Amino acid sequence: xxxxxxxxxxxxxxxxxxxxxxxxxxxxxxxxxxxxxxxxxxxxxxxxxxxxxxxxxxxxxxxxxxxxxxxxxxxxxxxxxxxxxxxxxxxxxxxxxxxxxxxxxxxxxxxxxxxxxxxxxxxxxxxxxxxxxxxxxxxxxxxxxxxxxxxxxxxxxxxxxxxxxxxxxxxxxxxxxxxxxxxxxxxxxxxxxxxxxxxxxxxxxxxxxxxxxxxxxxxxxxxxxxxxxxxxxxxxxxxxxxxxxxxxxxxxxxxxxxxxxxxxxxxxxxxxxxxxxxxxxxxxxxxxxxxxxxxxxxxxxxxxxxxxxxxxxxxxxxxxxxxxxxx
Amino acid sequence: xxxxxxxxxxxxxxxxxxxxxxxxxxxxxxxxxxxxxxxxxxxxxxxxxxxxxxxxxxxxxxxxxxxxxxxxxxxxxxxxxxxxxxxxxxxxxxxxxxxxxxxxxxxxxxxxxxxxxxxxxxxxxxxxxxxxxxxxxxxxxxxxxxxxxxxxxxxxxxxxxxxxxxxxxxxxxxxxxxxxxxxxxxxxxxxxxxxxxxxxxxxxxxxxxxxxxxxxxxxxxxxxxxxxxxxxxxxxxxxxxxxxxxxxxxxxxxxxxxxxxxxxxxxxxxxxxxxxxxxxxxxxxxxxxxxxxxxxxxxxxxxxxxxxxxxxxxxxxxxxxxxxxxxxxxxxxxxxxxxxxxxxxxxxxxxxxxxxxxxxxxxxxxxxxxxxxxxxxxxxxxxxxxxxxxxxxxxxxxxxxxxxxxxxxxxxxxxxxxxxxxxxxxxxxxxxxxxxxxxxxxxxxxxxxxxxxxxxxxxxxxxxxxxxxxxxxxxxxxxxxxxxxxxxxxxxxxxxxxxxxxxxxxxxxxxxxxxxxxxxxxxxxxxxxxxxxxxxxxxxxxxxxxxxxxxxxxxxxx
Numbered sequence: 001x002x003x004x005x006x007x008x009x010x011x012x013x014x015x016x017x018x019x020x021x022x023x024x025x026x027x028x029x030x031x032x033x034x035x036x037x038x039x040x041x042x043x044x045x046x047x048x049x050x051x052x053x054x055x056x057x058x059x060x061x062x063x064x065x066x067x068x069x070x071x072x073x074x075x076x077x078x079x080x081x082x083x084x085x086x087x088x089x090x091x092x093x094x095x096x097x098x099x100x101x102x103x104x105x106x107x108x109x110x111x112x113x114x115x116x117x118x119x120x121x122x123x124x125x126x127x128x129x130x131x132x133x134x135x136x137x138x139x140x141x142x143x144x145x146x147x148x149x150x151x152x153x154x155x156x157x158x159x160x161x162x163x164x165x166x167x168x169x170x171x172x173x174x175x176x177x178x179x180x181x182x183x184x185x186x187x188x189x190x191x192x193x194x195x196x197x198x199x200x201x202x203x204x205x206x207x208x209x210x211x212x213x214x215x216x217x218x219x220x221x222x223x224x225x226x227x228x229x230x231x232x233x234x235x236x237x238x239x240x241x242x243x244x245x246x247x248x249x250x251x252x253x254x255x256x257x258x259x260x261x262x263x264x265x266x267x268x269x270x271x272x273x274x275x276x277x278x279x280x281x282x283x284x285x286x287x288x289x290x291x292x293x294x295x296x297x298x299x300x301x302x303x304x305x306x307x308x309x310x311x312x313x314x315x316x317x318x319x320x321x322x323x324x325x326x327x
Numbered sequence: 328x329x330x331x332x333x334x335x336x337x338x339x340x341x342x343x344x345x346x347x348x349x350x351x352x353x354x355x356x357x358x359x360x361x362x363x364x365x366x367x368x369x370x371x372x373x374x375x376x377x378x379x380x381x382x383x384x385x386x387x388x389x390x391x392x393x394x395x396x397x398x399x400x401x402x403x404x405x406x407x408x409x410x411x412x413x414x415x416x417x418x419x420x421x422x423x424x425x426x427x428x429x430x431x432x433x434x435x436x437x438x439x440x441x442x443x444x445x446x447x448x449x450x451x452x453x454x455x456x457x458x459x460x461x462x463x464x465x466x467x468x469x470x471x472x473x474x475x476x477x478x479x480x481x482x483x484x485x486x487x488x489x490x491x492x493x494x495x496x497x498x499x500x501x502x503x504x505x506x507x508x509x510x511x512x513x514x515x516x517x518x519x520x521x522x523x524x525x526x527x528x529x530x531x532x533x534x535x536x537x538x539x540x541x542x543x544x545x546x547x548x549x550x551x552x553x554x555x556x557x558x559x560x561x562x563x564x565x566x567x568x569x570x571x572x573x574x575x576x577x578x579x580x581x582x583x584x585x586x587x588x589x590x591x592x593x594x595x596x597x598x599x600x601x602x603x604x605x606x607x608x609x610x611x612x613x614x615x616x617x618x619x620x621x622x623x624x625x626x627x628x629x630x631x632x633x634x635x636x637x638x639x640x641x642x643x644x645x646x647x648x649x650x651x652x653x654x655x656x657x658x659x660x661x662x663x664x665x666x667x668x669x670x671x672x673x674x675x676x677x678x679x680x681x682x683x684x685x686x687x688x689x690x691x692x693x694x695x696x697x698x699x700x701x702x703x704x705x706x707x708x709x710x711x712x713x714x715x716x717x718x719x720x721x722x723x724x725x726x727x728x729x730x731x732x733x734x735x736x737x738x739x740x741x742x743x744x745x746x747x748x749x750x751x752x753x754x755x756x757x758x759x760x761x762x763x764x765x766x767x768x769x770x771x772x773x774x775x776x777x778x779x780x781x782x783x784x785x786x787x788x789x790x791x792x793x794x795x796x797x798x799x800x801x802x803x804x805x806x807x808x809x810x811x812x813x814x815x816x817x818x819x820x821x822x823x824x825x826x827x828x829x830x831x832x833x834x835x836x837x838x839x840x841x842x843x844x845x846x847x848x849x850x851x852x853x854x855x856x857x858x859x860x861x862x863x864x865x866x867x868x869x870x871x872x873x874x875x876x877x878x879x880x881x882x883x884x885x
Contacts, residue, residue: 005793009778015709022706023777030697033661037668037693041686044671048607051675054871056862057609058673062666067616070665071658078654081704086647088706093643108483142479143573145638145713149779152710156639158574159478160567163640176788180713180781182472184479185399188784272570290568 012175012196013151014168015092020152022084029077092153095166099134100127103215103298106137106144106157106179109186114298117206118214123192125177127169128202134166136263140294145181148194154180162263169196219303222296231285234307236316240285241278244310246318252279261318266301278318339746339825343843358443359846361744364429366450371421372813374457377464378412379809381405386768386802392789402785403470404486410473412464415495416457418729419587422594423540424453424505426736427533429744431509433837433844434527436518436853441511442504449504456498463491472783474584477565477576481557492555499544499551502590506540509533518836520855524618527835527859528611531618532597535625539586539593542629547583550576574639581632589628591725592692593621595732596663599688602735603667604860605833606682607674608870611860613666620659620666627656637708646705653703660696664689679831680754684735687762691727695720698773716776722769734761734812741816742830746843747823753815761808767801832868834860839867 011017048057102125103114113121127133137146139159146165147154150173155165179190197205223229231240247266250258254277259265268275270292273285292300312319344361347353354362384405388396397405428446432439440446463469467487471480480488513526513534526534553564554576563569565576604611611617633641633649667689676682698720701707711717742748771794780791787795829838834857840849857864 005774006778006790007774019706019710022704023701023710026700026704026707030694030700033697034690034693037664038690040668041671041689044668044674045676045678045686048671048674048676050608050677052871054869055608055675056870057607057675059610059863060612060673061610062613062616063669066669067613067662067666071662074661075655075658078657078700081700082651082654085650085704085706085708089637089646089650089709090643092706092709093646142483143476143639145781147713147779147781149710154638154709154712158567158640160571160573161640176779178779178781182403182476182479182783184470184483185403187403188399188781188786289570 010150010171010173010175011152012169012171012173013148013153014170015088016150016152016170018088022081022088025084026081029081033074092166095134095164096132099132099166101134101136102127103302104135104137104146104157105140105294105298106146106183106190107140108142108184109179109190111146111177111179111190111192112295114215114295115206116215118216118218119206125192125194126202126205127194127196128199129169129172129196131199132166132168134164136298137163137165138267138294138298142183143181144179144183144190146177147180148175148177150175151194156181162267164263169194172196172198215299215302216306217303219299219301219306222292222300223303226288226292228300233316234310234313236313238316239282241281241318242313242316243304243318244307245312247305247308249319251276251318253277254279254281263301266304267297270297270300339843340841340845342845343746343841344846345745345843347846356447358439358447360428360432360440360443360446361844361846363446363450364425365744367420367424367428367453370450370454370457371417371425374412374416375421375809376813377461378409378417379806381409381412383802383806385409386799388785389787389795390799392787392792392795394786397785399785400470401468403783404468406783407469407472408464411460411469411491411495413725414473414587414591415498416453416460418591418725419502420453420505421591421733422598422729422736423509423533423536423590424450424501426529426598426733426740427509427536427594428505430740430837431512431530431533432516433743433840433848434530434835435513435516435521436836436849436855437512437516438847438849440508441516442508445504446508449501449508452501452504453498456494456496456501459490459494459497461494463487463489463494466490474580475551475554475576476580477554477557477571477573478567481554482566482568488558489555492551492558496548496551496555499548502540502544506537506544509537510541513537518853518855521836522855524615525855525857525859526618528600528614528617528621529594529597532593532600532621535621536590536593536597539590539625539628543583543586543590546579547587550579550583553579574636574641577636577639578633581635582629585632585635586625586628588721588724589624591729592732593624595688595729595736596621598732598736598739599667599685600663601833601835602681602685602739603670605739605831606679606685607671607676608862609670609674609860610858610862611666612669612672613662614859617663617666620662623659624656627652627659631656631703634703634708637705638712650703650705654700657696657700657703660692664693664696678755680749680751680758681735681739683755683758683762684731684738687758688728688731688735691723691731691762691765695723695727698723710779711776713781714776715772715780715782718782719769719772719776722772726769727765731761734758737812737816739831739833740837741819742826743837743842743844745820745823746826747819747821748826748830749819749823750815754812757808757811757815760804760811764801764804764806764808768798768805769801771795771797771801829868832870834862834865834868 105112137157139157144157151167175194231238236242271289274283469491470486563571565571631653634653775794
């Protein structure tokens with residue numbers, strides 16, 4: 001794509017081809033109507049140009065069948081665009097199960113990224129080709145947006161919550177990523193490169209670095225330091241629910257509703273423990289708002305996620321009992 | 328130029344609204360809607376050139392990838408203040424407060440608006456709001472983007488956010504009062520025989536616009552009030568560190584600011600619906616459908632706001648619903664375009680400057696509207712959201728659409744407002760320069776956007792340079808295109824050829840009085856006995872009702 005006047009950026013993810021195809025479909029429709037109306041207007045301007053100063057036009061009030069036609073035909077075309085766009089969007093917003101999860105934190109004006117094994121990067125992201133990658137996005141200050149044009153994906157990075165995005169790189173190479181939500185002075189330089197690697201190379205790259213601490217063990221250490229262990233006892237005998245197996249499962253709440261324990265729920269439970277109380281427990285947990293950094297929350301989350309495979313106690317678990325009828 | 332004015336007057340009428348009284352007091356304390364319109368004309372032109380200056384700085388700076396003109400902070404202030412000046416102080420008031428104020432009473436045969444003093448009050452409110460915003464621009468500037476997204480604007484920005492927010496808050500009331508004045512006037516002050524379906528489409532468009540102004544503007548007022556309190560007193564409405572919700576701000580902001588797009592474009596559509604029948608000398612095709620489309624846009628326009636927020640992490644179901652509604656709001660705009668095009672069919676078309684603007688509007692609005700489909704569509708929005716594609720799209724609507732409509736209207740009604748004609752050939756050349764300059768400026772930005780260049784970047788990767796150079800070149804041409812009308816229209820107001828009552832001729836009531844009109848508009852209240860845009864039963868226009876341009880028989884239908 002090194003033409004002097006490029007049009008499509010490189011296609012390097014599972015979404016790129018489909019987004020470009022939809023774009024082309026809308027483009028063809030748009031060009032058709034632009035050309036149609038332009039030609040009709042030019043035709044009229046020539047054919048019906050004023051030939052004498054006192055000439056007037058024909059007496060035509062309107063035509064109801066025409067009005068109905070040019071209401072319905074664009075409507076049908078528009079609904080087709082809506083439906084195709086909706087399919088891509090729903091797919092994009094629903095990450096598959098088998099993703100490689102990478103944590104991304106945006107702050108004015110840099111990106112901090114962390115691989116599953118704890119390796120940290122700044123303004124660089126290394127991913128293996130042909131794997132489903134999920135980015136879990138958090139912000140330390142204002143709203144940012146993580147955008148990879150070659151993948152045709154972006155997502156806002158909003159303080160106070162996690163957003164996620166996913167993609168599957170299809171082509172080894174180096175691609176720009178940008179911040180595309182205006183975030184202050186150096187918004188324009190808050191970007192970097194995604195390096196898509198061969199899986200073997202990626203594995204070698206990943207184990208190359210020894211300095212960084214694994215987020216799970218960092219989280220485990222924090223879990224003890226912050227005295228979470230006092231209440232969240234693994235065998236379910238504490239004053240808080242056991243967290244074994246809780247990630248990804250349904251949790252029954254005091255108000256009778258259930259919630260899926262995802263990253264957002266874990267984050268909320270740390271920062272605003274009283275927002276969703278697990279059924280059978282008292283709202284005694286203090287808030288950790290302001291006491292833990294975004295990175296520490298990510299580490300805690302990684303640790304709690306690692307408990308997914310631990311045995312769930314029969315009593316005192318955060319997980320909703322099987323009788324709740326998991327969908 | 329159609330040099331066939333019914334009774335070409337050689338001199339201006341002896342008494343008219345411009346020479347009724349003299350002195351600065353007679354202008355600053357006037358309650359004549361026509362004089363207030365001229366006050367607005369001067370003030371919105373002032374803000375247009377301030378906003379235009381910022382735009383020029385932006386385009387010059389982006390000539391090279393590393394940006395050689397401004398620092399990052401200065402650049403961010405430039406694009407923010409460009410947006411604030413253009414949207415809140417030029418585009419929103421331009422057509423309604425200048426042309427609407429001047430012509431709605433004339434078009435319906437009234438002596439003034441329903442509340443003349445409130446009309447003057449709304450201009451003063453606008454000026455006070457504008458003064459606060461100007462103060463913000465000179466006392467540290469504003470670098471939040473015109474969208475004021477929180478918590479950037481309320482916690483992190485080091486610029487003069489508070490005075491700007493106060494200024495926009497105040498100016499909003501001017502919009503509300505203008506809308507209220509129009510609604511009451513249109514309901515209660517129509518001349519005998521001026522039934523609802525004899526109203527010019529310009530009046531229908533302003534009726535729809537007024538509804539949006541009255542219902543939408545209070546929401547932006549309260550939103551900015553909350554943001555201002557968060558900024559000044561640290562109340563955590565939107566700041567997540569204090570338990571607030573930054574996305575709530577976006578919902579509130581766009582609940583007004585999306586309908587505000589229709590405040591800008593509906594009046595321009597109204598102007599085009601006047602120009603095309605006048606210069607095609609033919610009834611507007613499908614009058615009732617065009618009127619209904621204006622109302623449909625005003626109503627559905629309130630139901631699409633979260634299409635600015637598809638990638639904030641909002642619920643997938645919400646995104647689906649709002650994308651669907653966004654496609655629905657596209658339909659009435661399409662209906663209008665088809666009706667305007669059909670109006671040309673079988674007409675007697677002249678190419679006076681206002682008609683050139685109407686043709687320009689048609690082409691640019693078409694591109695602007697159709698590119699909206701890419702953004703309303705969920706799948707493609709993931710890629711082009713917050714890129715230059717969006718910038719190009721809304722400039723096609725707001726500059727290509729709204730400003731083309733405004734300039735077309737100014738040229739069309741200039742002889743009525745001033746009694747004098749603008750220089751026709753110079754004006755045609757300016758219209759052409761504008762059209763070329765506009766496309767060269769903004770079309771490359773669609774390509775930049777699809778290639779992935781995000782908006783609001785003071786530096787950019789070198790692969791984006793070629794389109795940026797084109798865009799900057801176009802902007803220089805565009806600037807000439809805007810300066811020309813300002814100069815020759817001002818000249819023409821004093822020295823132009825005397826126009827006469829109805830130089831085109833056009834069918835509206837405003838052309839049945841002298842140019843410039845009397846302070847009371849009409850000597851006697853007119854009685855309307857004809858249908859809108861009817862050239863066939865109007866011997867008073869001095870046209871030849873027999874020399875009808877015949878319709879191609881193959882397509883003939885009435």
